[in-house]
Amino acid sequence: MTTVLVFLDHPGASLAKSEREILSLGASLGEVVVALADEAGPAYLDGVGSYGVREYYRPETAAVSEVLVAGKAAFLAAAVRASGAGVVLLGNAYESKEIAARLGVRLEAGVITDVVALDSDLTATKSDFAGSYTVECRVTTDVSILTVKPNSFEAVEAGPPSSPREVPIPVELPLAAARVTGRVDKPVSGRPDLSEARVIVAGGRGVNGNFGPLEELADALGGAVGASRAATDAGWIEHSAQIGQTGKTVSPQLYISAGISGAIQQKAGMQTSKVIVAINKDADSPVFEIADFGIVGDLFTVLPQATDEIRKRGL
Numbered sequence: 078m079t080t081v082l083v084f085l086d087h088p089g090a091s092l093a094k095s096e097r098e099i100l101s102l103g104a105s106l107g108e109v110v111v112a113l114a115d116e117a118g119p120a121y122l123d124g125v126g127s128y129g130v131r132e133y134y135r136p137e138t139a140a141v142s143e144v145l146v147a148g149k150a151a152f153l154a155a156a157v158r159a160s161g162a163g164v165v166l167l168g169n170a171y172e173s174k175e176i177a178a179r180l181g182v183r184l185e186a187g188v189i190t191d192v193v194a195l196d197s198d199l200t201a202t203k204s205d206f207a208g209s210y211t212v213e214c215r216v217t218t219d220v221s222i223l224t225v226k227p228n229s230f231e232a233v234e235a236g237p238p239s240s241p242r243e244v245p246i247p248v249e250l251p252l253a254a255a256r257v258t259g260r261v262d263k264p265v266s267g268r269p270d271l272s273e274a275r276v277i278v279a280g281g282r283g284v285n286g287n288f289g290p291l292e293e294l295a296d297a298l299g300g301a302v303g304a305s306r307a308a309t310d311a312g313w314i315e316h317s318a319q320i321g322q323t324g325k326t327v328s329p330q331l332y333i334s335a336g337i338s339g340a341i342q343q344k345a346g347m348q349t350s351k352v353i354v355a356i357n358k359d360a361d362s363p364v365f366e367i368a369d370f371g372i373v374g375d376l377f378t379v380l381p382q383a384t385d386e387i388r389k390r391g392l
């Protein structure tokens with residue numbers, strides 16, 4: 078049976094949806110072992126165990142996370158050797174992709190990023206060139222390293238909680254030019270994480286600095302707030318909210334685009350959304366080419382009406 082090593086970066090209080098998706102995918106491919114670079118609490122570990130994971134690897138040295146991606150790649154390489162894993166699954170954040178690339182170099186193994194579907198013979202489906210092509214590809218080396226897009230695989234129902242066994246492994250840390258010297262927790266918005274949200278309300282230059290109506294609608298729908306690069310570059314919202322080629326890739330059930338023109342670099346990050354609703358005052362805006370529903374109008378009129386109606390109906 079194939080051993081599948083799942084790397085869970087930055088464990089939280091409990092398993093995130095994307096982590097449950099990855100664990101479920103791993104379990105469909107073989108026996109799952111987990112690698113955790115950072116310390117995890119008992120509830121998180123019980124969650125991991127509920128997916129049938131009996132062992133998890135931890136670096137013997139706490140300094141692994143201090144040297145960022147280089148240290149994590151070294152740790153993962155040691156975990157692959159210790160477990161004999163034939164498949165390594167990671168998330169799809171930039172950091173995870175960089176760790177995957179470094180791991181590929183260390184193990185001389187093939188890497189596929191942005192995986193949205195995977196056959197049992199490990200043929201992966203992904204989109205390329207800012208979403209212009211859908212590609213099917215397969216790693217030909219003994220170890221396959223795959224980064225998996227959130228919301229692409231189903232998170233199956235977990236079994237009863239159970240505690241996996243910790244397996245500490247020695248890691249030879251690379252000489253790193255940069256080290257983490259301190260961390261500051263991000264303020265909690267109360268909204269879901271952008272890459273996991275089922276609903277996203279995203280704003281662009283048309284928002285003109287005022288994300289208030291978007292936040293109201295997002296809260297009415299239990300969604301997250303995203304943005305185009307024009308909006309993040311203008312400093313109207315934090316850079317972590319940027320969606321697109323150089324931002325986050327999202328695939329929510331519903332993506333509401335307001336005051337965004339739909340440039341190819343923006344599309345690259347959101348076009349796999351299930352339903353796209355676009356609000357733009359320019360009827361010729363390219364965003365309408367990819368929208369399932371288009372509203373030609375001023376977002377400052379349309380969004381509050383939508384929020385009122387949703388609240389009225391108690392949706």
Ligand SMILES: Cc1cc2nc3c(=O)[nH]c(=O)nc-3n(C[C@H](O)[C@H](O)[C@H](O)COP(=O)(O)OP(=O)(O)OC[C@H]3O[C@@H](n4cnc5c(N)ncnc54)[C@H](O)[C@@H]3O)c2cc1C
Pocket residue numbers: 280281282283284304305306307308319320321322323324325335336337338339340341342343346356357358359362374375376377
């Ligand atoms: C290498 C590279 C990487 C990039 N990466 C990204 C990326 O990751 N993400 C990204 O988004 N962009 C990215 N860009 C930038 C991208 O090319 C566009 O410039 C950007 O997406 C435009 O943002 P926007 O649609 O908000 O602004 P604009 O193109 O200026 O569009 C604003 C829209 O708002 C509409 N509007 C104005 N006022 C209102 C109103 N009151 N109500 C309704 N509609 C209104 C206008 O009609 C217009 O269509 C990248 C560019 C490069 C070169």
